[in-house]
Amino acid sequence: MHQLACPKCHEPLVLNQKSYRCFHGHCYDIAKQKYINLLLNPDKATNNPGDNKESLLCRQHHLNKGYYDGILNEVVQCIEKYTPSPRQLLDLGCGEGYYTYRIKQLLNDDSTIYGLDISKAGIQMATKYTKDIYWIVGNSKNIPILDHSLDVITALFTVVNVAELKRCLKNNGYIIHVTANPYHLVEFKELIYDEIKVKSDQYIRLPFDIIESYDYKQTIHLKNREDTLNLLQMTPHYYHIKKERRPILETLGEFDVTIDIRITVYQVS
Template identity: 75%
Template sequence: MHKLACPKCHQPLILDGKTYKCQNNHCYDIAKSQYINLLLNPDKSTNNPGDNKESLMCRKNYLNQGYYDVILNEVVNYIKAHRHPQMQILDLGCGEGYYTYRMQQELNDDSIIYGLDISKDGIQMASKYTKDIYWMVGNSKNIPLVDHSLDVITALFTVVKDSEIKRCLKEDGYMIHVTANNKHLIEFKELIYDEVKVKSDQFIRLPFEVSESYDFKKTIHLRNREDTLNLLKMTPHYYHIKKDRRHVLDTLGEFDVTIDIRITVYKMS
């Protein structure tokens, strides 16, 4: 059974026809493509928050080539090793839904899976993968799920709010957090920036007990210019290219790039 909650009062949502309602009579309609918009106006800073359509399409095209499946596999393998029946799993900041959909395929069990992103365009794209996932437009600072209802939260390259993670996870639940290390996509950084700065990761570490933490590093070969540009355009680096460096885009074709990430598993108990 799903654990959807009203973003206004966090009371459980009950399906009534094509509308979800809580006991306080807050109502949310299901869209034609079977996603639900649970993003409140106070929870968004612009009329169309999140990644833009171009970035989302680049992400979709790139991820569907399988280059980042090595990252997905690390996450899925951990869940498989610790799985139990009828898990409740949230993919936080799911974007256009590739990781969420592939996670469902790989687990292939009775888990109930949710995909949440603040981008309405992203969730509309995600809903085209499958209708068997609860796709939600919402804010990670106000997760529309019942308190202490989740077994697993995955967060791949996305911002999280620790108080919401703690509220939503069960006492024995855990979160898999994938973050970028300093050498992640270093080849792009060296092309774009005059100086590559080393940043501390202390501000993205969460105040929970660490169950497991390790670095994963691999060089991948991008087979053509389209894949290379798609990867670049789905990162913030593309939007930071100065005018006097735009010419580097013309030189891109096949490309070797480094995946350098930290995978941290946090537990609540």
């Protein structure tokens, strides 16, 4: 049973043929590709918010080659460790949907899974993995999910809204939060920046009870120029390259790069 809510009034959405409707008559059509657009105009700053299609394609190509599956496996282990099956699970900021799809594959149970992203292009790409997930165009500041209905929210390298996390999760529900440590992809940073600044992570820590928190570190070998550029172009670092440093891109080929992340499991009471 899904827990979708109207983004305007937060009343339950009910499936009626090819549309979802709430008690107040707000109606949202299911797109041909089998996703639902629950992003309201006031909740977007531009006509096409979120990652652009070029960046999403680079992310898709990179993730589909399994380079980040170590991160995926850690997240799935946390889901299975802390939440009983079946579960209501939201993958927040799901992008083009790889992690969401693979989480569903690896859990291999009757969990209800939602993938939400503000990028319409990303969600359209996600539907090509599987239709057996509730793919939603929406904003993390106005999550179209009923109050206190989720068992777990996964948030991998994405911006979250604390109030919305608390509203959507059941009492004692869990957040699995994946964030980059200062030396994540440090080899790219050394190429791009004059100085690598180590910032405190205090501003991305969430004000909930920490059940478990640990670092995951791995060196991956990017096998060719295409794979190296795909990883770089799916990160914000690519867009921060100064004009005088752009010739560096022509020299890239095989490349060893460091994954250095923090996985934190929070419980919301």
